Amino acid sequence: MVGHDMSWASFHVLEVMSSPKYHQKRVGYLGAVQSFRHDTEVLMLATNLLKKDLAATSPTVISLPIATLPHVITPSLALSTLADLLPRLNHSHANIRKKTLVTLYRLALVYPEALRAAWPKIKDRLMDPNEDPSVTAAIVNVVCELGSRRPKDFLPLAPRLFELLVDSGNNWMAIKLIKLFASLTPLEPRLVRKLLPPLTNIIRTTPAMSLLYECINGIIQGGILDSAEDVAGADEIATLCVNKLRGMIMINGDANLKYVALLAFNKIVLTHPHLVSQQEDVILECIDSSDITIRVQALNLVKGMVTSDNLVPIVSRLMKQLKSSLPSKDRRVPGSSANTPETESDDEAQTAITAPTVRDTQALLLPDDYRIDIIERILFMCSKDNYSSVLDFDWYIDVLTQLVRMSPVPRTFDADTGALLPTRQQVDVAEKVGDELRNVAVKVRAMRATAVRAADLILDQLLSENPVGHSLSSGALRSAIWIIGEYSIQLAMPDDSLNALLQAIPRIGKPDILAVALHATAKVFSSIAGSELEPWTAERKSRISLLLARILDVLEPLALHPSLEVQERAVEFIELLKLTAEAVSGQPPSTDENNQEPPLLLTQAIPSLFTGWELNSVAAHAQKNVPLPEGLDLDEPIHGNLGRLLSQTDIVTLQSDEADDFEVYYHQRPPPSSISSSAPAITRLADPDDDTAGSYQQASEDSYLDADILARRKAERMEKNKDDPFYIPSDNILRTSTPIHNILQNNNGPALDIDSIPVMQLDLEKIGHTVAAPSRPRPQPRQRVVVATDETLEGSDSGTGRQYDSENSTLPKARSKKSKQHSLLQVDSSTIGSFSLEGNPSEAFDYERQQREEAEMQQAMKEVERLRLEMQRANERIQMAQGADVQGVVIKKKTKKKAAAKKAADGAENEGTKVKPKKKVKKAASQAVEGGGGGGGEDASGAPAASADTSGTPPAKVAPKKKKKKKVAPVEEAEVAG
């Protein structure tokens, strides 16, 4: 009933349904509607009752089964009730007629043949001008449902439908007609010209907002906007639509109109992005709406509209939302409970419900999914077209750092609801943010130093935020650590970073991150210790030995880590570092008279492990474009006599040539060959600091960035612009510490009266000039930053067609392909989709036969299962009789397993033979018994062979027979088998 299980009452419901009293019958049918399912067993018993009630005289009784059928319909039920339903289409009551035709539609969804029989009658009803208008409206509704699936069958009806659209005063029907026409126009372009006058007429005159909206929607969806025939007319109608939609958003207070207008914009933006981008102002307003539904729609729109000009303001808005919603988590609990009184009071229930009430305002809470959505969209917008919209990467990196802090913690897997949870919740959004940071670090060479600093910051913050003893779980950790390791040269304070890494390693839970962290540690160590130029002093020696001891101390427990990857890396580095430690202790420090070189292992070997080619970003499809070398046969054995070769390797012979080959391969760039014509697109920039000249102040930055990030930004900006004459420093700084001021003070001493020096006056004059400057808007200078494109191989277009830049942007697509499961509540209309009204009945989809085949299949499967159980039982009996007959058990298991494998393999091709399994069972069984005469061992191999041409039943049968024989002479059998 209302959300409670009442399947136990099915039979009682059936009893009440069959009551002769109408009131009881009605309750019974209601129970059936609410509780019966396709698989309810008493449904079989109900068929006759339904047929009887369909033929009743009283219209109220007839409508009961008609209204019930759509809820319980199955193909077989449809088949048996179709004949009773069809005459009801001519019933004298309009009410019965319209209910019947809807029920016929639902019948057709599960049993398409019903439509073939019913369609001529429905069509007659539609064409009949004397038909009751409400019946016509119901037919239009049904046709609209059908039309969205198979529009081309309904083109012949267009004239009549058009007539109805022009003449009828029924708004609901008009809406449906417009929806129907929207799916018809793509098939028949001539309809457009005919439809435009009445549609524009309705748009201009109708008082009903819903009809107005549907007209606009119909025009958009029907492709009327982009019909090429009449360009001026199409433009005119497009402007009319967009203006009306803009009006809808602008109307104050009506959130529904805002929502539907945004929906419509979302459809227009696919074909006419320029029209929508004109409405940017109103759409951006909607992003800050208090209503999440509206926000999501506006977000969808904004995603398509973003350019380099409006990226920063849009992202700023979104960041502000995220930031302001952060503390809301704590408020949630009291907020919801305060709103719901504990007990249901009589008075409350007694108040009239016809007047819509206004609910008290609540603090806006952003659910986590929505915040994940926002973050994903920010990443998508910024990374679009290889970061073409991002002007200021400093800003972007700061945004990313902030996003890592704001990312919601991924929900832990919920056991009882887990199966139905969408997969996206398991993807940690912080990981995506981290990936973005890594992408920027790899692709934007000029920003590498900044990115490394950001990564350092993230690691520090994660360490300090999580209390000691708790494991670090942020998804951004992996990328941050990777950046620190890979670009350790750029680290400001590598010692501190190494410290942080060593602290983090014991607390990292996930093995994949741990593996990255191990590598990063080694990289940072090599950049700290590997310097060749630094003299090998006693101090350096002791420092490095200390460092080594610390690293070894951290790594050693990991040599026993359960994850193989971690274990392997840990063991490798431990051994290497131990060797290094030995070398370090063996090399005496240089003194004043005796200059000692640092150990080669430290300065040459370890750094050379990590300073090969720089890693560039490679397009996701590049691998596909690598041509297969000629003459490569992957199935060919690597060497004819591999065993001998392997045994030879026990005698190690070091060949210096090989090492050189490796050296050449790894450290020297090969001449570009025809195969790998990959040119790294990074144009190397001289000095990042000189290039990042452009700077500007984003007014609202402080509203979404954390204080520490802000302070750092400010300091940097000040530092950068210290000597820039075009930069207007803030007042207090100007007074106290202009560069000239400093110089003068330093040179002349504090006692001098600075103001008397004319140079200062010049400086003051400059202030006067520059005050006027900011009023004149200057175009934002694009930072001269080169963003590397993904490397890929030329030669084939297939892979490079979708040369998308960010991994994140490709993720949703991959996900969407994943499954085709049916949605909840969805009506399966796949059968009717392949059904043609004009088709030849003889070649129609034979539903019954399919059903019959399925039933036979199931029967056969049951038989298999039964035999398997029987066999198992027989086996148990034997075991009981013999004590523990080990061999018997082994043999039996073998047979069963092999049979199962066979079953899986043969399942597909043996569908036809499955119908008559019994016969084959006997045949195969006798065969097997003959084969198995020699003993159990032979039997085990003989049975699968016999089963090759059957469906898997025979081996099951074989086993019990054999066992029965065993019962007669169990001891000998067992001996033979052994």
Next chain:
Amino acid sequence: MINAFLVFNGQGQPRLTKFYTQLDTSIQQRLISEIFTLVSNRPAGSCNFLPLPPLLAASSTSHTSTEEQSDVPSLVTYRHYATLYFIIISTTTESPLALIDLIQVYVEALDKLFENVCELDLIFNFETLHATLSEMIIGGVVIETSLDRIVAGVRAQGTVAKRPVNEGRSTIGSGMGIGGNFAWTGRV
């Protein structure tokens, strides 16, 4: 088409559930509670459309082709009257604004039948509730939108029970069983 029509009160107790496709009871319960969570957190002045509840969103994102799009429930429309929420889950073939009107028609029809309808009427006369709905929607397709015809259709099925002034008040409980309701209609 319309996939489901739900009515529940401010505490999330369902008063009417009508699913036009078969669902397990446990999933029905989850869907109702998910929608209730969404609906009860709406700020004032927000629109009558809900974001898809997680149960529906999970399955609808996996569909990309436009052909299937028209079959997937993708629109949740609600209206709030005093203590009750009226919810319609539908596919894109329905017009969002028209659905809001449809709920209005339904409530007005109930109001006409019961004369100043309130939540108690819906509890004790759930059959009338269903009868009214089946005059408007059959199998997920709207068949009638005219108020007078709907009311006439329901009245043709028998007298609508009137709420007594003094009786019944003491027996109000949130979990009235079917048996209790049946006895009630028998008395009238």
